[in-house]
Amino acid sequence: MINIDKACKTFNKELVLNNLSLNIDKGENVSLIGENGAGKTTLVRTLLGFYSIDSGTIRVNNLDPRVHRKEVLHDIAFVPQLPPPILFKVKELMKFTSTLLNISVDSIVQIANLFNLDINHHGNKTFFSLSGGMKQKMLLSIALARDNSILILDEPVSNLDTKSRTVFYDLMLQKRDKTFIIITHGESEIKNITNRRVYMQLGEVIKDEKN
Ligand SMILES: Nc1ncnc2c1ncn2[C@@H]1O[C@H](COP(=O)(O)OP(=O)(O)OP(=O)(O)O)[C@@H](O)[C@H]1O
Numbered sequence: 073m074i075n076i077d078k079a080c081k082t083f084n085k086e087l088v089l090n091n092l093s094l095n096i097d098k099g100e101n102v103s104l105i106g107e108n109g110a111g112k113t114t115l116v117r118t119l120l121g122f123y124s125i126d127s128g129t130i131r132v133n134n135l136d137p138r139v140h141r142k143e144v145l146h147d148i149a150f151v152p153q154l155p156p157p158i159l160f161k162v163k164e165l166m167k168f169t170s171t172l173l174n175i176s177v178d179s180i181v182q183i184a185n186l187f188n189l190d191i192n193h194h195g196n197k198t199f200f201s202l203s204g205g206m207k208q209k210m211l212l213s214i215a216l217a218r219d220n221s222i223l224i225l226d227e228p229v230s231n232l233d234t235k236s237r238t239v240f241y242d243l244m245l246q247k248r249d250k251t252f253i254i255i256t257h258g259e260s261e262i263k264n265i266t267n268r269r270v271y272m273q274l275g276e277v278i279k280d281e282k283n
């Protein structure tokens with residue numbers, strides 16, 4: 073489903089992905105683990121077609137994400153590490169994404185409720201003005217309301233309170249039939265929702281464990 077073969081990527085002569093190969097099959101629930109600066113975010117950004125690589129190949133469902141970006145993104149629900157500065161009001165954002173992604177606003181609100189994010193109370197605020205954790209809850213609610221075959225979540229619990237982390241892990245248990253990559257520093261927390269752990273260091277995969 074995801075095939076990365078000998079990918080190299082440099083930023084200003086700094087090698088960030090170093091001849092990295094990784095194949096992820098349908099139904100694999102992967103946690104991607106590694107120190108700050110290991111190249112985790114860069115790797116997922118190449119999968120989404122945000123960055124090109126200098127050499128090697130990347131395929132998502134047999135498509136090159138740089139060439140078939142729209143098709144690739146259609147298959148992937150993605151939550152970025154840092155929330156974008158969206159100026160829509162929360163209610164407008166839900167309406168916009170529900171139309172764009174063909175999901176109901178209700179399904180987003182239902183997940184937001186599980187996260188204890190009160191849309192009635194916060195719906196008229198701009199997304200930008202939400203707290204860090206609220207932004208993360210909003211983006212997760214939209215991503216998890218989708219029924220994509222692939223989910224890529226870049227440090228999805230980093231801003232969540234303890235209760236909401238439990239809610240998130242419970243929701244991910246229901247996504248086990250999907251293929252997902254969760255970047256995390258909370259390796260032990262996430263262990264029982266994943267069946268594979270990929271460790272990165274200095275742009276390389278240094279350990280790859282499957283259950
Ligand atoms: N757009 C960019 N331009 C220049 N350098 C970049 C860019 N994006 C990432 N880098 C560099 O690539 C390296 C890897 O960054 P990356 O964000 O992939 O790390 P990470 O593993 O996600 O770390 P963290 O755990 O801190 O999120 C870092 O040295 C970073 O400065």
Ligand SMILES: [Mg+2]
Binds near residue numbers: 112113226
């Ligand atoms: Mg990162």
